[in-house]
Amino acid sequence: MTTDTRINKRIETLDYLRGFALLGIIFINIRQMVFATMVQTAGDIAVNTFMDIAVSHRFYVIFSFLFGVGFYLFVSRAKERGDRAMLLFTRRLLLLLAIGLVHHFFQPGEALLIYSILGFLLLPFFRIKPAVVFLTGFVLTIAGCFTIFIVEIWGLFLLGLWAGQIGLFQQSDRYRRGLLIAMAVSLLLLVPSYYVQEAIMDRTGMVDVALAAGGLAFSVFYVTALTLLLRSAAVRRLLAPMKDLGRMALTNYLMQTFLILLLSALFSWPNRIHATELAWTAAGILLIQMAASTWWFRYFRMGPAEYLWRLGTYGKKSVMHSSGINKTTGKG
DSSP states (O other): OOHHHHHHOOOHHHHHHHHHHHHHHHHHHHHHHSOOOSOOOHHHHHHHHHIIIIITTTHHHHHHHHHHHHHHHHHHHHHHHTOOHHHHHHHHHHHHHHHHHHHHHHOTTOSHHHHHHHGGGGGGGTTSOHHHHHHHHHHHHHHHHTSOHHHHHHHHHHHHHHHHHHTTTTTTTTTHHHHHHHHHHHHHHHHHHHHHHHHHHHHHOOHHHHHHHHHHHHHHHHHHHHHHHTTSHHHHHHTHHHHHHHHTHHHHHHHHHHHHHHHHHHHTOTTTSOHHHHHHHHHHHHHHHHHHHHHHTTTBSSOHHHHHHHHHHHSSOOOOBTTSOOTTTOOO
16 A cells, blocks of 8 residues: 555544434434423433433534544644644634634534634644543543533543544554453443433532533443444445445534524424424434435545535645545546
């Protein structure tokens, strides 16, 4: 494999994980954007209970972790190409900040604005030894679970950076044993974590702290289990639409907001729609997005938002059509 090919090779596991994170995030965002009726059916109670156990505060953790991984890959590949890596990443963050500001106007609970600001805190850590990065990230993540979520996000960014530094996803076979141990430990902690979540909720009423403290084990289990399952070619084929969803995660994330707000306005949903109906709507949007993403990548190399983000970062056009010539490799 040539150096240029190695630099541009996608790590497909990360696309699957981004797609998986989007699966969960929309179920939370739609509840934050459209308030359901207070009159609950048995189905509504079941949906809300499931969300509290398996979804709430579980998937943004994955996205935050992946942001740190993406930072390492972006900077390291830019350095290999001889580019001014930190300058490019700074430009990339400023563009994300602009996108986040606009998106925040329509979706106040969105993550892009926070990510773009906290992303600058990653820059000094790139050259620090992985052990130090891991320890700092671990301490901040645990501390953030019991204080404020911004601290937790910063910690997760650093843990993602550490994962990139050691090549966790580039060399998943090498870390198979560690992944199995992490999965087993997190699995054992799922039930105790949920009881910790409920105890904090009952005693303090601090919902965000309770969900953060209770959700970390779930997030670790999801990431490790999926990473190990993706070792199977059959699983990769079965989940291919989720990979395509993740390949254009920014586009799909923004489109979810647009579609939710559009449907809510058209059908006057606020305070009228039930939690079960919101859940079905979220599932329908995801199915449409997976089908659309799969179709899109038959003709294009990247999503439209990703293309504009790349264009703004590098200041020059890149080949977008899938049959075009790759400027870096010189091959189709």
